[in-house]
Amino acid sequence: MSGLSTGSPRYAINRVIFDLSRQPNARALVADKESFLAGYELRPEERQALLGPEWSRLLELGVLPNLVYRYYMLHGLAPETFPAAIAASH
Amino acid sequence: MAQLCLGIATSHLAHIVNARELGEPAQVVAFDAGYNRLARALADAGPDVALIISAEHVNKFFIDNMPAFCIGMFDAFSGPVEAKTRNFGIPYHQVRSDYAFARYLVESGLDEGVDWAVSENWELDHGFMVPLSRLDPDGNCRMVPVFINCAAPPLPSPRRCYAVGRWLAKAIERWDGGRRVAIIATGGLSHSVGSAQQGYIDPEFDRRFLDHFCAGRGEMLAALSDQEIAATGASSGEIRSWIMLAGAFAGRTAERVMYEPIKGFDTGCAQALIV
Numbered sequence: 530m531s532g533l534s535t536g537s538p539r540y541a542i543n544r545v546i547f548d549l550s551r552q553p554n555a556r557a558l559v560a561d562k563e564s565f566l567a568g569y570e571l572r573p574e575e576r577q578a579l580l581g582p583e584w585s586r587l588l589e590l591g592v593l594p595n596l597v598y599r600y601y602m603l604h605g606l607a608p609e610t611f612p613a614a615i616a617a618s619h
Numbered sequence: 620m621a622q623l624c625l626g627i628a629t630s631h632l633a634h635i636v637n638a639r640e641l642g643e644p645a646q647v648v649a650f651d652a653g654y655n656r657l658a659r660a661l662a663d664a665g666p667d668v669a670l671i672i673s674a675e676h677v678n679k680f681f682i683d684n685m686p687a688f689c690i691g692m693f694d695a696f697s698g699p700v701e702a703k704t705r706n707f708g709i710p711y712h713q714v715r716s717d718y719a720f721a722r723y724l725v726e727s728g729l730d731e732g733v734d735w736a737v738s739e740n741w742e743l744d745h746g747f748m749v750p751l752s753r754l755d756p757d758g759n760c761r762m763v764p765v766f767i768n769c770a771a772p773p774l775p776s777p778r779r780c781y782a783v784g785r786w787l788a789k790a791i792e793r794w795d796g797g798r799r800v801a802i803i804a805t806g807g808l809s810h811s812v813g814s815a816q817q818g819y820i821d822p823e824f825d826r827r828f829l830d831h832f833c834a835g836r837g838e839m840l841a842a843l844s845d846q847e848i849a850a851t852g853a854s855s856g857e858i859r860s861w862i863m864l865a866g867a868f869a870g871r872t873a874e875r876v877m878y879e880p881i882k883g884f885d886t887g888c889a890q891a892l893i894v
Contacts, residue, residue: 543681553704588814593770595770596678598817612816615817
């Protein structure tokens, strides 16, 4: 990510997932999230939620539901397990 | 003077092409039969061009530059973008569009208070490409895509979507050449992708929505609040496409083709036809 923080409370954390999902090797990058996140200006709680991943916390931090779901799928998890994963992370 | 000759509304979820086994078989059969009915209506109407109105799922449009409404202005587009990275059930392919018609709508709108965003290079996602694969599999009709932001609040209000639909009808009728135009709206009804509510369907809301839509009571749909819609699911905002279609056919009744709350598809699946 280039430039300074925009001041938007949700921009950077959404940007991470949007950028990640557009990488041809997205699934490999998910395996080393720490390195990928190093390029982004994130608040500690945002970084922690992405690294966890803490699914319900991502929603609380303003990640768009479509991107939360895409991030879930990038982890190679089965779609039908998503509701249980969200519930477990509350 | 052009003629608005057909309105089609359908849910657009991709399960119907790539996860059919998750649905109750009888409900999937009803969904297939509905698509067949809509496809026959489109073929019978034989429009020269169709608008296809849909949400988009943060594949192209992002919060660095999020329009409320956008028209694709080109002679062809491709998709589904999801098929570039995985087996999606339908192949990545090109669809014919209509630059001149899209440009006419953009220029007219900019002059009359509908400030369209424009895209001249757009890989469409399943919201457009899945319904097209079922409604016009041979690509007989040129399709002009219309985007509504239904995914990244703040969203355009239902009232505004209805008003833009009203404007679309008037602009289409003024278009020269005596051509025939269809409008296809896709998305909804109640569902939640990526939220804690995922899997929740609100059949009562869906049936009430369909009752108003099919009775030509678009004003009732336009009066829905963001909160009322959001309470039925994180992705239910896609019904804005239906509301825009209701505006284009204001007061006209519609045939309810099907409604099935398909649990395995996590969606209240609906289809309707305005002939």
